[in-house]
Amino acid sequence: MAGGNDTNGILRSAAPYLTLGGQLAATVTVFFFAGKWADEQFGTAPWLMLAGITAGAAGVMIKFYRTVVQLSEKEERERRA
Numbered sequence: 001m002a003g004g005n006d007t008n009g010i011l012r013s014a015a016p017y018l019t020l021g022g023q024l025a026a027t028v029t030v031f032f033f034a035g036k037w038a039d040e041q042f043g044t045a046p047w048l049m050l051a052g053i054t055a056g057a058a059g060v061m062i063k064f065y066r067t068v069v070q071l072s073e074k075e076e077r078e079r080r081a
Contacts, residue, residue: 016071024060031056 035052039045 013075016067020064020067024064027060027063028053028056031059 031052032049033052035049038048038052042048
């Protein structure tokens with residue numbers, strides 16, 4: 001049973017990193033469809049879709065960087081304690 005506890009601990013510590021992938025994909029997808037919708041409304045295809053993808057990707061990279069830094073600092077504090 002000790003192995004099960006180790007697995008739970010590993011999964012618990014990896015969970016924030018695993019959820020990042022879903023958040024990243026969802027954000028880019030939402031911005032893609034928002035840009036596509038705007039292109040259909042204004043007849044600007046594909047420019048607003050491309051702008052949406054670019055904005056979504058930029059936002060995702062900023063969020064990803066901040067989250068990884070925060071999680072790394074948290075792990076470092078826990079190791080020192």
